[in-house]
Amino acid sequence: MNLTRRSLLAGASALTVLPKFGFASENIDILEARTGAVSLVSDQYPDTQIWGYDGTVPGPEIRVAQGARIQRKLLNSLDEPTTIHWHGIRIDNAMDGVPGVTQDAVQPGDEFDYDFTVPDAGTYWYHSHYNTTEQISRGLYGALIVEEPNAPEVDHDITVLVDDWRLNQDAQIDPDFDRSHDWSHGGRLGNFLKATLIPETSEMQQNQRVRLRFICVATDRIMSLAMVGMQGVVVARDGMPLDAPIRLEQLRLGPAQRADVIVDITAAPGEKAMIGFVGPDQNIVLAGFDITGQASLAARGTVAALPANPVQRLQNVEGVKTVPLVFEGGAMGGLRQGTYQGKLMMAAELIENGQIWTLNGTAGLPIDPLADLSSGETVRIPITNNTVFAHAMHLHGTHFQEIMPDGSFGPLLDTILIEPRETREIAFVADNPGDWVFHCHMVSHVSAGMITWIKVRA
Template sequence: MTLTRRHFLKSTAALYLAPTLAQASVNVLEAKVASVQLIDAEFGDYPETQVWGFDGTVPGPLLRFKQGDTLQQTLRNSLPDPTSIHWHGLRLPNAMDGVPGFTQQAVQTGETFDYAFPLKDAGTYWYHSHNHSTVQVARGLYGVIVVEEQTPPDVDHDIVVVLDDWRLDETAQITEDFGAMHDWTHAGRMGNYVHSHLTPSPASVEENARVRLRFVNVATDRIMTIALKGAVGKVVARDGMPLRAPEDLDTLVFGPAERADVIVDITSSEAQALQIVFVERDTGYLLHDIPLSGRRSDPRPPIQPLPANPMRYLTDLSGAREIPLIMSGGAMGRMESATWEGQEMSTRDLVQQGKVWAFNGVVGMPTAPLAELRQGELIRIPIVNETAFAHAMHLHGTHFQEVLPDGGFGPHKDTLLVQPRETREIAFVAETPGKWLFHCHMLSHQAAGMKTWFHVI
């Protein structure tokens, strides 16, 4: 793999976004329009970029809690449009899930909404707008939540790494082409600048230091492939949930909304730095490097699993109800017609309505749920991707496990990247009563039809 310091696309310069840090005591998040000097002066005399951010920053405040704390946050909407907050990956009461028109009403301009729920699970999670999210997330309405273990692992640095891309014009403004049909029918809205944002961002690290990196892909549609240089270690959690057996660290692939925690020990390298590298077509683009300074001499013990969260692990699928999900549509797809709002329509007519993807032949949010589930019921869902594009399937309200080809079960996750023409299967126990979304987290695909829901009773 060739490694270059050239930025991902020639049309953009380096961006800098100022983070904020919030502890659990900070309980008001204001969604508002802000102007931020994204492009550094050394790359030219660019104006400030207008963003939408929680507390006017991108990412929004980093919220840190201890497992067992209660999250209490008031959303104040100072935007020109209604909005909401979805607390991605957290197990919570249905009324707190933050889906407008479904679990709450959209928070209108000038209004507030109070969110409060206990934090059952330690891990790395995130929050984002779930109203017109194709637009609002692309403008910057997201932030990260860290729920610390009661006894965290012994590390020298604990760093959140936010991965994102932006589509900017020549004046460094976010382009307004949010509903471009080419994006919606293909891989989604791809930005022309890929970057990583570190909180905190240390000036240097010692050789042999132990570092926890919490990766979060907040991009609206882009799949991120990430490599680390100058470190060796383990993947210890995925989508917030600890792995029972940490995995050897290799190249990491993140669909939109996926997360992974890694713990690494810093090694001497040719570059004398810990490097975060974005990989595209066998070329690595340097997103961030932290120089080495000094050396720890004390040996570090082997990396151990994180403490388990109070989640049930599946052992077999006896008595499980099977609910198949077939994906169709998009460019080069196999969908000739589909049902939208109770009426069967041709693909040509659906394209005119901006509806181009379907689950089980239904486009968009159906009136009836995909299934009604009894609380405690074991569910298995074979997912068949008949399309030419990958889809990041996200289940609200709980985590699932993948059913592996050998009959075993993968780790707990809330988002699964399903590749083109691929079949994967997930299984979970219906946990909390309410209406729970199940949708593609390629937000362009969701807006263009890839969403459904379960009703747990």
């Protein structure tokens, strides 16, 4: 049959009578938030009951080319509402997944269509943004990898999600998610550290070149990581390539932070290469690789910088809008009062409401934004941590840079770890319109007050 305008029209109308579900399943993958059981610890322990995307933890790795469109239908099969935040993606505000700010929470049995493109290559992740202390602690997260068009040549490209679980003797998740001692201190710290490698890898060869994409998915724990039997460089932080790779020493990743490293295996056949957690009291092997042979010693040369992403970077920060941000509260923080839901409260009343930390004197999401910016405006945010705990501040929708003490600009980040009593300054060009939350990613702290927001006008 010849193709005519008439037959094309008939074809188009035939398409519209296809059942909606059949059409969706061909084109849009479903991510189902639901309960599941996984072998988390070892065969010696019972399976752990988790909440995960498609019932697994981590959820399925999403891996696409730079510039691709991602469509996922979130199906909520949990008994409580949920949403998905696509962490680190310069995304349309409506797809950012923050309940009460960019969308309504997805109720049990309901669904929500996420549909966005990924402008930047790099290592990102997705996770729940509702009742986050509990939902992230129970396993609602996964990796989101955006590949460069010309990725550096490596023998293994491995995503390493590092988590910190609080388990009981039967390997079940401790259900006490709102212990005020956790909230007022360093958060819900676990007793079982686990690295999940995608793809699962247990063998390597000497001289092989390996890309490791570390993602700290822990609820609250800062991860200090060391590599043994491998040598290399850090090539990206929070998804964004560094201008020049820096020599890999120990990595210190706050919750939600990522680092891409490219290493050459130096361990000899018969030895092991390892990824370890460096703790104050003990070191823990998170992953070990048997070295089964020797790859040919082809000269690969030094690792080059990854191609830059098309991101607006800081140019001039002299005389731009400056909005200070001050953290107060927590144990030993001396918080006497703060505003919560528009009402001034004394410390005891704040604590009664589960609010232990304040940003500029306000606990919880304030009515007015921290900054109200016009499109293209540059803003500086000097941050003062008047608490005795570290905080990992995460800005949605755009990356920022640190203004270093010498006036230079640091690497692009979406999450910055601010140490106790420390003062740091960040700045960014506000080129992504919308209402963007800015919060501590120690999720026990955000549940207990550490969240504000920034408005960027179109």
